[in-house]
Amino acid sequence: MSEENKHEVTMADTGRGVVAAAAGWIVPGLGHAILKRWGSAAVYFISVSVLAILGMAMRGNVFPSSSSDPFDRLGFFADLGTGMFYFLTKTFEAAGPDVSRSAGVYGTMMIATAGVLNMLFILEAFDIGRKTKS
Amino acid sequence: MLNHFQTLLLFAFIASLAFAFLSKRKLGERLKYTIWAFLAFVLVAIAIGWLLYPFTR
Numbered sequence: 001m002s003e004e005n006k007h008e009v010t011m012a013d014t015g016r017g018v019v020a021a022a023a024g025w026i027v028p029g030l031g032h033a034i035l036k037r038w039g040s041a042a043v044y045f046i047s048v049s050v051l052a053i054l055g056m057a058m059r060g061n062v063f064p065s066s067s068s069d070p071f072d073r074l075g076f077f078a079d080l081g082t083g084m085f086y087f088l089t090k091t092f093e094a095a096g097p098d099v100s101r102s103a104g105v106y107g108t109m110m111i112a113t114a115g116v117l118n119m120l121f122i123l124e125a126f127d128i129g130r131k132t133k134s
Numbered sequence: 135m136l137n138h139f140q141t142l143l144l145f146a147f148i149a150s151l152a153f154a155f156l157s158k159r160k161l162g163e164r165l166k167y168t169i170w171a172f173l174a175f176v177l178v179a180i181a182i183g184w185l186l187y188p189f190t191r
Contacts, residue, residue, distance in 0.1 A: 040155050043152065044155070050148060054141075057135070058135070058141075113145070113149070117152050121156070
C-alpha cells in the first residue's frame with residue numbers, strides 16, 4: 001500500500017464495507033448507491049441486469065446448487081454472483097434452459113459473466129466502504 | 135432477438151464499460167478505456183473467429 005493510501009481501518013469502516021458488499025450482492029450496484037457512488041451504481045446495475053436478463057432470454061443454463069460436476073459447481077458460484085437475478089431465474093426464464101442451440105450456450109456464458117462481474121463490483125464496494133479504495 | 139454479432143457487440147460494450155468504471159476514476163479516462171477495450175474485444179473476437187474458420191468443416 002502506498003503512503004497516500006495508508007488508512008487506519010476501524011470496525012465501523014469494516015462494517016460499512018460488509019453492508020455495502022452484501023447490498024451489492026443482493027441488488028447489483030446497491031452497495032455503491034449506499035456509498036453515494038451514483039454513477040458507478042447505475043452502470044453496475046445496468047451491466048449486470050442486461051447481461052443476466054439477456055442471458056436468460058437466450059435460454060442460457062443457470063446451474064443449480066445440487067450440481068455434482070465440479071465445472072457445474074463453478075458455474076453455480078458464478079451464477080450466484082448475480083444476486084437477485086439468480087433467485088428470479090424462474091421469472092425471467094419460464095421456459096427453462098435450452099443449450100441445444102448456440103444462443104443457449106451464449107446465454108449461459110452471459111449469465112456467468114454477469115455473476116463474475118458483480119463479484120468484482122462487490123469487492124470494490126467492500127474496499128470503498130472500508131476506505132481502502134478512494 | 136439479437137443475432138450473434140449484435141450479441142457480441144452488446145457484450146463487448148457492457149464488459150468494457152464495467153472494466154472502465156472499475157479501473158479508472160476520471161470521466162475522460164473511463165471513456166478512453168471503454169473505447170479501447172470495446173475495440174479490442176471486437177477485433178480479438180473477429181480474429182479468433184477467422185483463426186477457427188478452417189476447423190469448422
